[in-house]
Amino acid sequence: MSRANLTIQKRLASSILKCGQRKVWVDPNEVSEISQANSRQDVRKLIKSGLVFKKPQASHSRFRAREHAAAK
Numbered sequence: 001m002s003r004a005n006l007t008i009q010k011r012l013a014s015s016i017l018k019c020g021q022r023k024v025w026v027d028p029n030e031v032s033e034i035s036q037a038n039s040r041q042d043v044r045k046l047i048k049s050g051l052v053f054k055k056p057q058a059s060h061s062r063f064r065a066r067e068h069a070a071a072k
Contacts, residue, residue, distance in 0.1 A: 004035045012043045017041070022059045027051045 006026055026034055028049050037043050046052045055057045 002030045006031070006034060009033060009034055009037055009046075012037075013047065013052050016040060016043060018048065019054050023055045023057075024055055025055050041042055 010021050010024050010026065013024045013026075017024065027050075034046060034051060037046055043052065
C-alpha cells in the first residue's frame with residue numbers, strides 16, 4: 001500500500017491548530033477520507049470528528065541534568 005501525500009492537509013491543520021506540522025496527527029486508517037479534504041473547512045470538520053488532532057507537548061526530562069549537577 002502506498003502512502004498518500006497529505007502535506008496540504010497537514011499544512012492547513014497546523015495553521016488551524018496553531019502548531020507546527022510535526023505536532024499534527026493524522027489517523028492512518030482514514031487516509032482516503034483525509035486526502036479528500038482540500039479546504040480549511042474540510043480540515044476543520046476532520047479535527048472536530050477526531051481524525052486529525054494536535055499531539056501533546058513532549059516534556060524534557062531533567063534526569064541527565066540532575067545527574068551531571070550531582071556529580072559536580
